[in-house]
Amino acid sequence: MLMTRPGFDTLYEALLNRDPSYDGRMFVCVASTGIFCRLTCPARKPKPENCSFHETVAECIEAGFRPCKRCRPTTPEASADPVVKPLIEALEKRPGYRWGEPDIVRLGLDPSTVRRAFKRHFGMTFLEMARQRRLQEGFSTLAEGGRVIDAQITAGFESASAFREAFAKILGQAPGGFASEPLLYADWVSSPLGPLVAITDRTQLHLLEFLDRKALPTEFRKLNAFAKGQIGFGRTEVTDQIQEELNRFFKGKGGTFETKLALHGSAFTRDVWRELLTIRAGETRSYSELAHALGRPEAVRAVARANGANQLALVVPCHRIIGADGSLTGYGGGLWRKQRLIEIEQGYRKTAAG
Known part of the structure; x- marks a missing residue:
């Protein structure tokens, strides 16, 4: 089933409320x-008799x-923001630089305006995003076999304790706690929506989450308990495979993933995730529809919990679950990411329609 199109009254109400x-x-x-x-346009709202609604820019044109x-x-919202664009470009050029408010001022921007703009678009401030990128650089050093001190310097941290604290905040464990002879390997993979942590063995993907996902430390601890503390730094062929598949996905060249998955959860939770895997790119379901597909129409809340517990972002497509009225619902990676993923997958939907 394709995405349920909301009715006129629902959409007009959303227009009035700038939803x-x-x-x-x-x-x-x-x-x-x-x-x-x-x-969400700030212009004066038109009368309902003058409005019609379309799903794509192309249809409007x-x-x-x-x-x-x-x-x-016609421009992606964040890219259209004159405050966001120059800072994103500057961050890409200097990902390991220790950004501060004086740097923002030197670029001729107001720190409070920048803070509001980034929180609105990304759910985090620019300085939080920059700090995350520095940690990402340090993570890469560790995954390549570098020492903790090398990773600390690469990430731009003057203090070893500050680096350990920042690292532990993301994964819930300091660098020194990782195994030297691991069973599972942790590294990061890139995406246009931000870096993700990938944890793999030699044949399967066990975890794929955005670095700023609040549930990531909890998920990591559970997986580390499963691996009996044997998670270490490193990259496998599975890591490279999921990176290649993500690259194809975001370039519009492939809406499916072939990486073999390790599903960690109860039997019911795994059933929910397997059902999610049947939803093709460009399609969506509601929680109720997902529960009916599982033959458990009374278990809508349990389905929602299992959906939220997914620890394989993008690959197990929990972002394809929306509200019964067609509105976006909660997403651990942030609603801005969910919106962008659905936008991207509309292209796959049109390709399938031929």
Whole structure:
């Protein structure tokens, strides 16, 4: 089943409320002005009789409407923000640099404005994002066999204790606690939506999570207990495979993943995850539909809990579960990521439709 299209009244209410859960997924075309907008556009709201709603920019243009110059619906929201774009570009050029508010001021930007913009778009501040990137650089050094002190320097930390504390905050364990002869190997993989931690053995992917996922330390501890404390740093062929598949996915060249998965959870939880794997890119389900597909229509809440417990982001597509009214619902990686993933997968949906 393809994504349930919300009714006119629901979409018009979302337009009046500037509901961000529909941003990038639905657009409003205004007959009285000949333009189309995001549902979050700050412009004065049109009368309902002048509105029609479409799922893509292409449909709006094909219907003869011009893009609004205020909300810029043809540009991804974060990229359209003049505060966000230069800082993202600067961070990519200097990922190991220790960014601070004076650097933001030197770029001619107001720190409070930057803080609000990044929180709105990404759910974190620019300085938090920069700190995460520095840790990512240090993680790479460890995965390549480097010493903790080398990783600390690469990550731009002057203090060893500060580096250990920051590292432990992400995974719940300091670098010195990792195994030297591991059964499972931890490394990071990149994506346009931010870096992810990948934990693999020689044949399977056990965990794939965004570095800023709040549940990551808990998930890591559970997996480490399963491995009897034998998680270490390193990269396997499985890590390389999932990186290649993620690259193809984000370039629009492949909506499926072939990496072999290790599913850790109760029998019911694993059943939910296997059912999620049947949902193709470009399609969505509601929690109720997922429960019915499992033959457990009364277990909607249990299905929702199992969906939220997924520790294989993107690959087990829990982001394809939306509200019964078509709105976005909670997502551990952040609603901004869920929105972007659904936008990307609309392209796979159109390809399948041929």
